[in-house]
Amino acid sequence: MALISTALATKNKLQTGIPTASVCPVCLKRIPAARVFYADEVYLEKTCPEHGLFKTVVWRGLPAYPSWMREKIPNHPAQPFHQPDTGCPFDCGLCSAHRQEPCCVLLEVTQRCDLGCPVCFASSGNNQTLDPHLGIVELWYRRMLEAGGPYNIQLSGGEPCLRDDLPEIIRMGKALGFDYFQVNTNGLRLSEDIDYLKSLKKAGLNVVYLQFDGTDDTIYQTIRGRAILQQKIKAIQNCADLHLGVILVPTIVPGVNDHDLGGIIRFALAYQPAVKGIHFQPVTYFGRYPLTPRNEDRITIPELLRGFEAQTEGLVHMTDFHPKGSENSYCSFSANYIIQKDGSLKPIRETSTDETCGCHKPESAKDGVKRSRAFVAKHWTYHDTPKSISTSNLSLGGWDELLERSKSHHFSISGMVFQDAWNLDLELLQDCCIAIAAPKGDLVPFCAYNLTNTEGQALYRPKP
């Protein structure tokens, strides 16, 4: 009987949708929403009494949406800076109802940028806002420690490498107990200023999180407004020379570079051991973008996974990928490999039947975020020589080689789907583990901080 009831409930849910909440893309008021299934596609549907119906694709095709569920036991912030009042997403900072603590916190150390990309989360560019001075940066670090940190730090912007005192910002964080730093950069300065790169490494930078949209300059021309592939390559070479790890971060835009997924993977593998992985980001429509997005302007997680498989001639398989344990499972994907001697990729963990049935037990979100922080610190960084921690002379067969190569030849392919005013699902937002330090040190989930309406008005991000 219970089984029949469950089946009926599932059928009804698929027909009417799974209820959640979102905001109106025009007025940003909180409104009810539903994830509605149409065969193997899922849409977020919502109606604003004033501005009408909005229907945005969130999932297309296999692997099936229900199979990607990885349920978690919430991990509410230890020291929330806010209490729920107006309701999500209006009390961020974090509030006590948030269901995950930060894994990584972004510090926007400048709003200036030396590119003026047609698509930009932060609407950066010719921004005359003064950079936050070191006292403000110290306040951010101290607020993070109050909140329960230290967390992994991403230095972001704007273009953070426009700041000459970026090494000082890293040193300050180190002195306060933060030990993992990545810099989110377009790579332009790093391609030509090796002394600056050296000073970042000396200060304690762990990895360069390099915007890298493809292997062809027409892609950069479209997305970034300039042909800058050679500068990207030079920046990677400079990092390799200094034994500094690189993560390639492509923004994937349908019709612009979704044909180059395999090309990006092969490129990354050609720059070993410096390139430690790729972190894909499907285009999101907040900040600055040219036109109101249509569903054909979006690419979803399963489309990326199928694209990886189709474009790599068997090097990468859809089944290598799994949802992550830190954030909501529908926000991201991940696969980890050991690069074999013949250049092939051996997945460290293949998806088991248990993981694809969508029926495994809820996991601890607290454990998930701890693992995620440790993973990034361990694998998104350069390792000089293969070295097993264990000194045992007892053999573990083929596992020995896996362990030996796991540091120097570890390679990860992951990605995160951000949410804008159209596809924002507040349940996913409440599970977010990426935060941005707001000017006064509140920790605002990434997608809430960047949320803008159709007029470009932001909920949290200060006006330029």
Place this chain on the structure above:
Amino acid sequence: MSDSSLDSLKSQWTCGKCGAPLEVASVNVSYLGSGYPVDMLVCKNCKRPLVPAELALGKMLEVEKLMEDK
């Protein structure tokens, strides 16, 4: 497991269940969908393997951590 390590362990242990001596055999050690054959000591009769503490708390723990990343 190197031959010498196995030999020295072999003389120290008998099967806790049936008391039989141990012998070297290939055992499939698998975790989260991946597996490799490993030479280990197993009971001659009931084939139960001996996992030395050094291996369990050393390399096996490293493998576990690696596989459970993220």
